[in-house]
Amino acid sequence: MKTYVYYCPVCKDFYRYDTDSPNDVPTCPDCGILTRFTGYTQEELDALTPEEKEATRQALAEKLKLSSASLEESILQELRKVSKKVSFLYGFVIALLVLWGLTVLAMIL
Ligand SMILES: [Zn+2]
Numbered sequence: 001m002k003t004y005v006y007y008c009p010v011c012k013d014f015y016r017y018d019t020d021s022p023n024d025v026p027t028c029p030d031c032g033i034l035t036r037f038t039g040y041t042q043e044e045l046d047a048l049t050p051e052e053k054e055a056t057r058q059a060l061a062e063k064l065k066l067s068s069a070s071l072e073e074s075i076l077q078e079l080r081k082v083s084k085k086v087s088f089l090y091g092f093v094i095a096l097l098v099l100w101g102l103t104v105l106a107m108i109l
Contacts, residue, residue, distance in 0.1 A: 003042035006035035009064040012057070036060065091106055 006015045008028040015027045015035055024036050038045070038060060045053065 003044060005038045005040045005045045007038050007057070007060045008035045009061070014038065014045070014053075014057070016019065036064065064068060 001018055001020055003016050003018050004022045006017055006026060007013070008015060008031065010031045010033055011028060013030075015026070015029065017035075019026075022039075025034055025037060027033060028035050038056060039055070040048075044072075047058075082103065
């Protein structure tokens with residue numbers, strides 16, 4: 001068992017968690033969302049100077065900001081794809097309706 005250090009992107013703070021594997025990611029005790037592994041154990045983080053700790057915190061915040069921005073971008077891309085499909089379907093339905101209307105008209109006449 002080792003103490004690993006995790007970072008909460010919402011509280012922007014470090015948390016220590018005792019576990020056998022750093023892949024075992026705990027939720028934040030304050031807000032309940034999944035924390036991220038900092039890549040440090042307790043001893044490694046304690047060996048850092050306050051400046052280095054701050055740099056680590058900022059690097060993590062920046063990394064998480066980037067990953068959430070790219071997530072938004074991929075959601076937007078997905079939406080664009082869906083809206084293209086929807087407008088294609090919409091055109092198809094209109095064409096069918098027109099065709100059906102013409103057929104009915106031809107039968108009446
Ligand atoms: Zn939190």
